[in-house]
Amino acid sequence: MRRFRPYYDRTIRSSDITDEAIYLSRRQLLGVGAAVGLSSMLPRGANAEQMLRPLKYVNASESGWDKDVDDQLTPYADVTSYNNFYEFGMDKSAPAKYAHQMTIDPWSIEVSGIERGDQTIPLESVLEQMTLEERIYRLRCVEAWSMVIPWVGFPLADLVAWLRPNNKAKYVVFETLHRPKEMRGTRSFSSVIDWPYREALRLDEAMNPLAFIAVGLYGKSLPNQNGAPLRLVVPWKYGFKSIKSIARIGFVESQPATSWQQIAPHEYGFFANVNPSVDHPRWSQRFERRLPSSLFSPNRIPTQLFNGYADQVSGLYKGMDLALNY
Amino acid sequence: MSQSLDRQRLLLTGCTHAVALTSVAWLMLKVVQSDLGPDPIKTLLLTTGEWGLWCLIASLMVTPLRSSSGAYQLAVTRRPLGLWAFAFFSLHVLIFLQGYVVWSQSLLIEELVERPYITVGFLAWLLLLPLAITSTLKWRRRLGRRWKSLHTLVYPAAIFACLHILWQIRSDWFLASFYSVVCGLLLGSRLFLYLRRRANRVAE
Numbered sequence: 001m002r003r004f005r006p007y008y009d010r011t012i013r014s015s016d017i018t019d020e021a022i023y024l025s026r027r028q029l030l031g032v033g034a035a036v037g038l039s040s041m042l043p044r045g046a047n048a049e050q051m052l053r054p055l056k057y058v059n060a061s062e063s064g065w066d067k068d069v070d071d072q073l074t075p076y077a078d079v080t081s082y083n084n085f086y087e088f089g090m091d092k093s094a095p096a097k098y099a100h101q102m103t104i105d106p107w108s109i110e111v112s113g114i115e116r117g118d119q120t121i122p123l124e125s126v127l128e129q130m131t132l133e134e135r136i137y138r139l140r141c142v143e144a145w146s147m148v149i150p151w152v153g154f155p156l157a158d159l160v161a162w163l164r165p166n167n168k169a170k171y172v173v174f175e176t177l178h179r180p181k182e183m184r185g186t187r188s189f190s191s192v193i194d195w196p197y198r199e200a201l202r203l204d205e206a207m208n209p210l211a212f213i214a215v216g217l218y219g220k221s222l223p224n225q226n227g228a229p230l231r232l233v234v235p236w237k238y239g240f241k242s243i244k245s246i247a248r249i250g251f252v253e254s255q256p257a258t259s260w261q262q263i264a265p266h267e268y269g270f271f272a273n274v275n276p277s278v279d280h281p282r283w284s285q286r287f288e289r290r291l292p293s294s295l296f297s298p299n300r301i302p303t304q305l306f307n308g309y310a311d312q313v314s315g316l317y318k319g320m321d322l323a324l325n326y
Numbered sequence: 327m328s329q330s331l332d333r334q335r336l337l338l339t340g341c342t343h344a345v346a347l348t349s350v351a352w353l354m355l356k357v358v359q360s361d362l363g364p365d366p367i368k369t370l371l372l373t374t375g376e377w378g379l380w381c382l383i384a385s386l387m388v389t390p391l392r393s394s395s396g397a398y399q400l401a402v403t404r405r406p407l408g409l410w411a412f413a414f415f416s417l418h419v420l421i422f423l424q425g426y427v428v429w430s431q432s433l434l435i436e437e438l439v440e441r442p443y444i445t446v447g448f449l450a451w452l453l454l455l456p457l458a459i460t461s462t463l464k465w466r467r468r469l470g471r472r473w474k475s476l477h478t479l480v481y482p483a484a485i486f487a488c489l490h491i492l493w494q495i496r497s498d499w500f501l502a503s504f505y506s507v508v509c510g511l512l513l514g515s516r517l518f519l520y521l522r523r524r525a526n527r528v529a530e
Contacts, residue, residue: 078364090498093363145365190500263497282441282494289425292364295357298425 050100052220057132057152067136067148068308074147076218078292083225084141085244086193087176087183094185095225102182102245104229113251115164123229127215129162130154134219135212135233140274140307142238146288151233152216157207165203169251173200173258174232177247192263199243200256200270201234202316210235210312213246236306236313238272269326273317274307278326335402342406346413349377367425374421378414379491379505381407382484386512405461408480412458415451443493450486453479481516484509 060066067073085095088102107123132152140146160172178196180186186195205211212233215222222228227244234241240260250256260268267281276286285303293299306313317325353373356362362369385407392400427433437444457477459465466473488506495502 074364082364086497092365145368147364188498188500190498190503192497192499279440282443284437284440289365289367293367293425294360295366295370295421295424298367298428300425300428 050223052223054220055132055152055216057134057216057219060134060136060150063133063135065133065135068138071136071138071148073136073150074291079147079149079217080223080226082291084143084239085185085225085227086191087178087185087195087197087245088225089185090188090191096223098184099224099228101184102177102179102224102228104224104245107229107247109230109246110248111163111250112248113165113169115166126159126162126230130158132215135214137210137212137233137235138307139233139235139239139242140288140303142240142268142272142280142285144283144285144288144303145293146290146301146303146307148290150218151212151214152219153212153214153230153233155209156201156211156213156232157209159213160203160206163249163251165251168253170203171200171252171255172203172206173198173248173250173252173256174243174246175248175250176243177245193259194262196247197243197259198256199232199241199258201241202255203251205234205313205316208313208316210309236274236309238268238274240268241272271317271322271325273313273322273326274303275305275322275326276303277305278323331399334399338399338403339406342403342410346381346406346410367421370421371418371425374414374418375491378411378418379487381411381414382480382487383505383508383512385411386480386484386509390512390515408454409458409461412451412454415454419448419451443490446486446493447490450483450490453483453486457483481513484513 081096082092083095083099084092085099088095088098108120109123109126110118110120112118132154134150134152136148136150138146138148165172176197177183178186180195185191201211212235213230214227214233215230217223217226222231224245227242227246230246231244232242232246255270258270260272261270274285279285287300288303290299290301304310353370357366357370360366385404388400388404388407392398423429423434427437438448439445457479460469460473460476469476488502488509491502492506
């Protein structure tokens with residue numbers, strides 16, 4: 001039984017309506033909790049130098065993008081201290097330590113393959129056009145751990161529509177910022193990643209209402225280690241598809257080479273849809289550890305096809321062999 | 327003189343055990359305080375595996391260090407180091423059983439059959455098992471000359487341990503390669519000495 005409300009069901013139930021005062025105080029509480037969590041969990045450098053702004057947005061229970069009943073939000077401290085962001089180091093705790101060295105203001109995005117011709121668009125111009133909303137999504141890492149995160153952002157479809165790709169475009173490709181001076185991980189001689197990090201979606205995947213660009217989490221702007229100032233979130237795919245700190249967006253005709261697929265094509269496919277029946281060659285994908293987990297209760301749960309979003313996305317892959325197109 | 331040597335030996339074994347015990351206590355404290363991040367199982371798995379490898383490498387360093395420096399009292403650290411390597415690897419296996427296969431027999435078999443890096447890792451542990459059992463003086467006497475040949479099993483165990491980490495390289499090859507090169511040098515030098523000894527014997 002799915003308890004997730006489909007995206008098209010936007011009827012507001014009485015239970016969804018929150019008194020504004022309660023809503024605001026709840027946000028405030030969250031903020032306080034987050035601040036306390038941050039200051040106790042993170043190395044001093046990271047939070048002292050990051051100014052996280054509170055955001056205005058439509059909250060998830062109002063927009064109809066609420067979480068599954070069973071899902072509990074992963075605490076803010078965990079979401080912001082356990083990250084794969086190899087630009088700042090291989091260790092999961094490295095991004096929280098070093099990502100504050102990345103300058104995110106000013107930020108602009110180089111866009112190519114659109115009707116207007118190549119453009120460099122300041123982030124503010126993008127944000128002016130978008131309405132922020134909250135989405136509570138499961139995030140399943142290819143390494144078999146998962147989180148539940150309340151993102152704030154806008155549908156990728158809105159961004160694509162506003163950018164107006166030229167009519168030949170079949171794929172959208174994203175690149176992470178590559179600034180070695182501020183990204184110590186990219187200076188490592190033993191890393192096998194060919195920077196900048198690159199990810200891509202088929203255009204119809206990008207237009208799916210689930211595909212999302214996040215600019216915040218837990219009601220505030222994204223911490224750098226989570227991919228500030230804007231990142232992709234495609235919850236039905238493994239986490240590595242959800243590229244962080246986007247500096248380039250291109251619309252292209254043929255399937256682009258993406259980072260992990262280039263590094264190990266037999267292990268990471270272009271689609272990278274969450275699928276419990278297609279194992280990674282070196283480990284099983286049938287289960288995941290929902291974080292936070294602990295030694296005595298590992299919190300190991302079965303992984304769902306398309307990370308539980310099959311109703312919304314399986315149509316994109318009709319007639320495709322998912323074991324071949326992993 | 328011999329009394330001071332005994333004291334040195336006691337000090338060396340004592341220090342080895344003290345360092346290892348402190349590390350375990352520190353790790354247990356971290357577990358109790360839930361201070362190992364959101365994915366403690368992974369952290370524990372990596373930590374115990376790496377510490378075991380350190381002990382294994384250290385135990386393989388004892389003999390070359392002893393013969394090159396002439397500090398013969400170092401030899402006493404070999405047994406505690408080897409035993410701690412086995413202890414950390416055993417913890418590593420236990421954490422894997424608890425956190426990854428959750429004590430399911432079918433899942434364990436599947437992992438062992440389908441994932442070669444787990445197979446070789448398990449083999450490394452299995453090879454060290456008889457060495458840990460026969461590490462006592464009593465067993466050493468009982469086995470006589472065979473004790474020494476039995477304990478050369480540490481060499482294939484080290485090779486399997488290196489394969490276990492090399493097979494898991496994903497985005498950064500440095501650490502796994504570094505440990506493997508160190509192990510390679512330690513085993514290679516022994517092979518070199520062995521071959522030279524044999525050649526000399528044949529020449530005679």
